[in-house]
Amino acid sequence: MVSRxxxxxxYLAMSAYITRDIKENEEIIIDFEGVKVLTPSWADEVxxxxxxxxxxxxxHAENPTVKATLKTLSEYSGLKL
Amino acid sequence: xxxxxxxxxxxxxxxxxxxxxxxxxxxxxxxxxxxxxxTMVNFLLGDPQIAExxxxxxSAVAGEIGNNSFDHNLGSWPDMPGIFFGYEAESxxxxxxxxxxxxxxxxxxxxxxxxxxxxxxxLLTAFTEKLSGRAPESRGNGLKFVKEGVxxxxxxxxxxxxxxxxxLNEGIEISRSDEIKGCLAVIKN
Numbered sequence: 005m006v007s008r009x010x011x012x013x014x015y016l017a018m019s020a021y022i023t024r025d026i027k028e029n030e031e032i033i034i035d036f037e038g039v040k041v042l043t044p045s046w047a048d049e050v051x052x053x054x055x056x057x058x059x060x061x062x063x064h065a066e067n068p069t070v071k072a073t074l075k076t077l078s079e080y081s082g083l084k085l
Numbered sequence: 086x087x088x089x090x091x092x093x094x095x096x097x098x099x100x101x102x103x104x105x106x107x108x109x110x111x112x113x114x115x116x117x118x119x120x121x122x123x124t125m126v127n128f129l130l131g132d133p134q135i136a137e138x139x140x141x142x143x144s145a146v147a148g149e150i151g152n153n154s155f156d157h158n159l160g161s162w163p164d165m166p167g168i169f170f171g172y173e174a175e176s177x178x179x180x181x182x183x184x185x186x187x188x189x190x191x192x193x194x195x196x197x198x199x200x201x202x203x204x205x206x207x208l209l210t211a212f213t214e215k216l217s218g219r220a221p222e223s224r225g226n227g228l229k230f231v232k233e234g235v236x237x238x239x240x241x242x243x244x245x246x247x248x249x250x251x252x253l254n255e256g257i258e259i260s261r262s263d264e265i266k267g268c269l270a271v272i273k274n
Contacts, residue, residue: 006148044226069145080226
Protein backbone atom coordinates (compact mmCIF):
# COMPACT_ATOMS: atom_id res chain seq x y z
CA MET A 5 0.00 0.00 0.00
CA VAL A 6 2.55 2.47 -1.22
CA SER A 7 1.73 4.39 -4.37
CA ARG A 8 -0.98 6.85 -5.37
CA UNK A 9 -2.10 4.88 -8.45
CA UNK A 10 -2.66 1.73 -6.39
CA UNK A 11 -4.45 3.79 -3.73
CA UNK A 12 -6.68 5.38 -6.35
CA UNK A 13 -7.53 1.94 -7.75
CA UNK A 14 -8.32 0.68 -4.26
CA TYR A 15 -10.61 3.66 -3.63
CA LEU A 16 -12.46 3.12 -6.91
CA ALA A 17 -12.90 -0.57 -6.16
CA MET A 18 -14.15 0.26 -2.66
CA SER A 19 -16.55 2.82 -4.09
CA ALA A 20 -18.05 0.21 -6.40
CA TYR A 21 -18.23 -2.76 -4.06
CA ILE A 22 -17.89 -1.73 -0.43
CA THR A 23 -18.76 1.88 0.38
CA ARG A 24 -21.51 2.63 -2.15
CA ASP A 25 -24.29 1.63 0.24
CA ILE A 26 -22.81 3.37 3.27
CA LYS A 27 -24.75 6.53 4.03
CA GLU A 28 -23.00 9.87 4.26
CA ASN A 29 -21.75 10.63 7.78
CA GLU A 30 -22.04 6.95 8.70
CA GLU A 31 -19.01 5.65 10.58
CA ILE A 32 -16.40 3.58 8.76
CA ILE A 33 -13.89 1.44 10.65
CA ILE A 34 -10.62 0.74 8.85
CA ASP A 35 -8.82 -2.32 10.20
CA PHE A 36 -5.07 -2.33 9.51
CA GLU A 37 -4.48 -5.85 10.79
CA GLY A 38 -1.89 -7.54 8.57
CA VAL A 39 -0.76 -4.30 6.92
CA LYS A 40 3.02 -4.20 6.67
CA VAL A 41 3.74 -0.99 4.77
CA LEU A 42 1.47 2.02 4.38
CA THR A 43 2.50 5.41 2.97
CA PRO A 44 0.77 8.80 2.81
CA SER A 45 0.57 8.55 -0.99
CA TRP A 46 -1.66 5.45 -0.87
CA ALA A 47 -3.56 6.56 2.22
CA ASP A 48 -4.22 10.06 0.88
CA GLU A 49 -6.08 8.51 -2.05
CA VAL A 50 -8.21 6.31 0.20
CA UNK A 51 -8.46 7.42 3.82
CA UNK A 52 -8.49 11.17 3.22
CA UNK A 53 -11.25 10.71 0.63
CA UNK A 54 -13.32 8.42 2.84
CA UNK A 55 -12.98 10.90 5.70
CA UNK A 56 -14.46 13.69 3.59
CA UNK A 57 -17.93 12.16 3.88
CA UNK A 58 -17.69 9.77 6.78
CA UNK A 59 -16.43 9.50 10.32
CA UNK A 60 -13.42 7.20 10.01
CA UNK A 61 -12.05 5.18 12.89
CA UNK A 62 -9.03 2.89 12.94
CA UNK A 63 -8.25 -0.50 14.43
CA HIS A 64 -4.93 -2.34 14.70
CA ALA A 65 -2.97 0.76 13.73
CA GLU A 66 0.16 -0.25 15.64
CA ASN A 67 2.42 -0.75 12.63
CA PRO A 68 4.94 2.14 12.60
CA THR A 69 4.25 3.04 8.97
CA VAL A 70 0.50 3.12 9.67
CA LYS A 71 1.00 5.35 12.70
CA ALA A 72 3.40 7.66 10.85
CA THR A 73 1.12 7.84 7.82
CA LEU A 74 -1.94 8.77 9.88
CA LYS A 75 0.11 11.41 11.69
CA THR A 76 1.31 12.85 8.37
CA LEU A 77 -2.22 12.94 6.96
CA SER A 78 -3.53 14.68 10.06
CA GLU A 79 -0.80 17.31 9.85
CA TYR A 80 -0.66 17.91 6.12
CA SER A 81 -3.90 16.65 4.57
CA GLY A 82 -6.38 17.83 7.19
CA LEU A 83 -7.40 14.32 8.21
CA LYS A 84 -9.18 14.46 11.55
CA LEU A 85 -8.10 11.61 13.82
CA UNK B 86 29.46 -2.79 2.31
CA UNK B 87 31.06 -0.06 0.23
CA UNK B 88 29.98 2.92 -1.79
CA UNK B 89 29.73 1.14 -5.16
CA UNK B 90 25.96 1.38 -5.20
CA UNK B 91 25.98 5.09 -4.49
CA UNK B 92 28.76 5.72 -7.00
CA UNK B 93 26.92 3.79 -9.71
CA UNK B 94 23.77 5.84 -9.15
CA UNK B 95 25.72 9.09 -8.90
CA UNK B 96 27.47 8.45 -12.21
CA UNK B 97 24.08 7.72 -13.78
CA UNK B 98 22.65 11.11 -12.80
CA UNK B 99 25.87 13.10 -13.09
CA UNK B 100 26.57 13.26 -16.79
CA UNK B 101 24.83 14.83 -19.76
CA UNK B 102 24.22 11.30 -20.98
CA UNK B 103 23.19 8.54 -18.59
CA UNK B 104 26.03 6.16 -17.75
CA UNK B 105 25.44 2.44 -18.09
CA UNK B 106 23.75 0.82 -15.13
CA UNK B 107 22.97 -2.82 -14.61
CA UNK B 108 19.52 -4.04 -15.53
CA UNK B 109 19.06 -5.12 -11.92
CA UNK B 110 19.07 -1.46 -10.84
CA UNK B 111 16.95 0.06 -13.59
CA UNK B 112 13.19 0.37 -13.06
CA UNK B 113 11.74 1.76 -16.26
CA UNK B 114 8.19 1.75 -14.95
CA UNK B 115 6.45 2.07 -11.61
CA UNK B 116 5.32 -1.57 -11.75
CA UNK B 117 8.90 -2.79 -11.92
CA UNK B 118 9.83 -0.54 -9.01
CA UNK B 119 6.92 -1.79 -6.91
CA UNK B 120 7.82 -5.42 -7.56
CA UNK B 121 11.45 -4.82 -6.58
CA UNK B 122 10.37 -2.88 -3.49
CA UNK B 123 8.32 -5.90 -2.39
CA THR B 124 11.35 -8.10 -3.05
CA MET B 125 13.48 -5.79 -0.91
CA VAL B 126 11.07 -6.09 2.02
CA ASN B 127 11.29 -9.88 1.93
CA PHE B 128 15.07 -9.73 1.53
CA LEU B 129 15.51 -7.43 4.53
CA LEU B 130 13.05 -9.41 6.65
CA GLY B 131 15.36 -12.37 6.12
CA ASP B 132 18.15 -10.60 8.02
CA PRO B 133 17.65 -11.28 11.74
CA GLN B 134 19.88 -8.32 12.61
CA ILE B 135 17.42 -5.84 11.14
CA ALA B 136 14.36 -5.00 13.26
CA GLU B 137 11.12 -5.92 11.50
CA UNK B 138 9.60 -2.48 12.07
CA UNK B 139 12.71 -0.83 10.60
CA UNK B 140 12.22 -2.88 7.42
CA UNK B 141 8.70 -1.54 7.03
CA UNK B 142 9.74 2.06 7.65
CA UNK B 143 12.70 1.77 5.25
CA SER B 144 10.36 0.34 2.65
CA ALA B 145 7.82 3.13 3.13
CA VAL B 146 10.52 5.80 2.89
CA ALA B 147 12.01 4.24 -0.26
CA GLY B 148 8.52 3.79 -1.70
CA GLU B 149 7.63 7.44 -1.26
CA ILE B 150 10.88 8.62 -2.83
CA GLY B 151 10.72 6.21 -5.76
CA ASN B 152 7.07 6.86 -6.48
CA ASN B 153 7.70 10.62 -6.33
CA SER B 154 10.02 10.22 -9.30
CA PHE B 155 7.23 8.69 -11.37
CA ASP B 156 4.51 11.03 -10.02
CA HIS B 157 6.38 14.19 -10.96
CA ASN B 158 7.99 13.18 -14.25
CA LEU B 159 5.20 11.35 -16.00
CA GLY B 160 5.34 12.41 -19.64
CA SER B 161 8.16 14.89 -19.03
CA TRP B 162 11.33 12.88 -18.49
CA PRO B 163 14.13 15.03 -19.99
CA ASP B 164 16.03 12.07 -21.47
CA MET B 165 15.78 8.69 -19.78
CA PRO B 166 12.53 7.62 -18.07
CA GLY B 167 12.50 5.54 -14.93
CA ILE B 168 14.63 5.26 -11.83
CA PHE B 169 17.69 3.63 -10.35
CA PHE B 170 16.86 1.46 -7.34
CA GLY B 171 19.42 -0.61 -5.50
CA TYR B 172 20.00 -1.87 -1.97
CA GLU B 173 22.43 -3.87 0.09
CA ALA B 174 22.40 -5.24 3.62
CA GLU B 175 25.23 -6.58 5.72
CA SER B 176 25.44 -7.23 9.47
CA UNK B 177 22.23 -5.37 10.09
CA UNK B 178 23.32 -2.31 8.13
CA UNK B 179 21.25 -1.33 5.11
CA UNK B 180 21.92 1.06 2.26
CA UNK B 181 19.17 1.94 -0.21
CA UNK B 182 19.89 4.12 -3.23
CA UNK B 183 17.31 5.69 -5.51
CA UNK B 184 17.89 8.12 -8.37
CA UNK B 185 16.19 9.61 -11.39
CA UNK B 186 17.18 11.79 -14.32
CA UNK B 187 13.96 13.77 -14.08
CA UNK B 188 13.06 17.45 -13.75
CA UNK B 189 14.46 17.81 -10.25
CA UNK B 190 12.82 19.39 -7.22
CA UNK B 191 13.37 23.06 -8.14
CA UNK B 192 11.79 22.86 -11.58
CA UNK B 193 8.89 20.80 -10.21
CA UNK B 194 8.10 23.15 -7.34
CA UNK B 195 8.75 26.33 -9.30
CA UNK B 196 5.61 25.61 -11.28
CA UNK B 197 3.60 26.38 -8.15
CA UNK B 198 6.02 28.69 -6.29
CA UNK B 199 7.79 30.89 -8.80
CA UNK B 200 9.75 32.82 -6.17
CA UNK B 201 11.94 29.81 -5.33
CA UNK B 202 15.45 31.00 -6.15
CA UNK B 203 17.64 27.92 -6.14
CA UNK B 204 17.89 24.18 -5.49
CA UNK B 205 18.68 24.73 -1.81
CA UNK B 206 15.46 26.65 -1.21
CA UNK B 207 13.52 24.08 -3.20
CA LEU B 208 14.85 21.16 -1.13
CA LEU B 209 14.11 22.90 2.17
CA THR B 210 10.58 23.68 0.97
CA ALA B 211 10.02 20.12 -0.24
CA PHE B 212 10.93 18.62 3.13
CA THR B 213 9.31 21.16 5.42
CA GLU B 214 6.28 22.74 3.75
CA LYS B 215 3.06 21.38 2.35
CA LEU B 216 3.50 22.26 -1.27
CA SER B 217 3.00 20.02 -4.27
CA GLY B 218 4.29 20.41 -7.78
CA ARG B 219 1.10 18.70 -8.90
CA ALA B 220 -1.26 21.42 -7.70
CA PRO B 221 -4.23 21.81 -8.00
CA GLU B 222 -4.15 18.23 -6.74
CA SER B 223 -3.88 18.30 -2.98
CA ARG B 224 -0.60 16.52 -2.36
CA GLY B 225 2.77 17.39 -0.95
CA ASN B 226 3.00 15.28 2.18
CA GLY B 227 5.36 12.52 1.01
CA LEU B 228 8.74 14.05 1.78
CA LYS B 229 7.51 15.29 5.16
CA PHE B 230 6.68 11.66 5.93
CA VAL B 231 10.14 10.66 4.70
CA LYS B 232 11.75 13.21 7.04
CA GLU B 233 9.76 11.91 10.01
CA GLY B 234 10.47 8.28 9.13
CA VAL B 235 14.22 8.89 8.96
CA UNK B 236 14.13 10.69 12.30
CA UNK B 237 12.00 8.03 13.99
CA UNK B 238 14.39 5.19 13.20
CA UNK B 239 17.54 7.29 13.60
CA UNK B 240 18.46 6.62 9.99
CA UNK B 241 20.34 8.94 7.66
CA UNK B 242 19.18 10.25 4.33
CA UNK B 243 21.14 12.25 1.80
CA UNK B 244 18.84 13.69 -0.85
CA UNK B 245 20.42 15.56 -3.76
CA UNK B 246 18.70 17.51 -6.50
CA UNK B 247 20.25 19.93 -8.97
CA UNK B 248 23.04 21.75 -7.16
CA UNK B 249 21.86 21.10 -3.62
CA UNK B 250 22.10 18.35 -1.07
CA UNK B 251 19.95 17.77 2.02
CA UNK B 252 21.26 15.68 4.91
CA LEU B 253 18.56 14.38 7.21
CA ASN B 254 18.79 12.65 10.54
CA GLU B 255 17.39 14.34 13.63
CA GLY B 256 17.04 17.53 11.63
CA ILE B 257 17.84 18.74 8.14
CA GLU B 258 20.95 20.45 6.76
CA ILE B 259 21.01 21.87 3.26
CA SER B 260 24.21 22.64 1.36
CA ARG B 261 25.43 23.26 -2.17
CA SER B 262 26.80 20.32 -4.12
CA ASP B 263 27.99 19.39 -7.58
CA GLU B 264 25.16 19.45 -10.08
CA ILE B 265 23.24 16.31 -10.94
CA LYS B 266 20.32 15.64 -13.24
CA GLY B 267 17.12 14.92 -11.36
CA CYS B 268 17.41 13.47 -7.85
CA LEU B 269 19.58 11.06 -5.89
CA ALA B 270 18.68 9.61 -2.49
CA VAL B 271 20.86 7.48 -0.22
CA ILE B 272 19.21 5.98 2.86
CA LYS B 273 21.23 4.25 5.59
CA ASN B 274 19.98 2.79 8.88
